[in-house]
Amino acid sequence: MFIRAYLRASTHQQDALRARGALDAFAKEHGLRIAARYVENESGAKLDRPELFRLLADCEPGDVLLVEQVDRLSRLSAPDWSKLRSEIDAKQVRVVALDLPTSWGLAATPDDFTARMFAAVNNMMLDVLAAVARKDYEDRRRRQAEGTARAKAEGLYRGRPENKTRNTAIAAMLRDGHSWRQIMDGTGCSRTLLAKIARELKANETAG
Known part of the structure; x- marks a missing residue:
């Protein structure tokens, strides 16, 4: 079993390595060693993320995909999340997220019954948090659009200044x-x- 850490930031202005310390600390606390890190600056609302799919291509059954939060893995629409989940399931990859305590047991090697119980509970919670992450993304986009429209209506909007x-x-x-x-x-x-x-x-x- 290999632990593969996935670190993502939405834009090139943001630090995709920001969460490295938290992931390293989690691995050390649980007696794990991170075998590889996959880092990219891409929106979590996009399915097309080269480093994420390189990680999945490198995985063997039973490997762990380690993320800081579920929203680092997905802010996807329901159809795109279903596609990504299908890929994860096909590769038999275990998703462990620091903000999802039900997933932490998947980083160990429990007996078959315990592993199946952990997986069943975790899959349900993973779907819930992925849906919450998508809603948060859509709410922020909606509020930004409303704020821009209001500023334009009031003659206050000037757009982003050219650098x-x-x-x-x-x-x-x-x-x-x-x-x-x-x-x-x-x-x-x-x-x-x-x-x-x-x-x-x-x-x-x-x-x-």
Whole structure:
């Protein structure tokens, strides 16, 4: 049995390794050793997360997927959560989350009956917390949209100010031939912003 830790943050501006200390402390307290860590900056509302699926591909039956909280694993819609759960179940991976005490027993190697009881209870709680995480995500998005709409109606909304220094650096890196991945990792920009600057740069070069 291998313990594989999954660490995720939603944006490149956030520290995906923030929870490493908590996961390491949990493993030490339970006499476990983390064999590998998989780290990425992707939204938990997306099913397409390369490092998560690399983790699952590396797993053997009985391996543990260790996360700080269930929402690090999923803020997915019900259909996408069902797909991810099917993949986890097919690989016979045990999900252990620090915020889900019913899962902690799965990090041990109990007898077959105890393991099945732990798994049954944990699966139910995992589904509940995944649903709560999704609702929290949708509620925050709704409140943000309502706040933006209210600000626009009152003439107070100005949008996010352009970070001219960063955008100039991004344009310079594009001209120097850096890859998009290098630029995103180096500046923390999104692919959408990078594509916008690349289009503007190409248009300016064509006009020039």
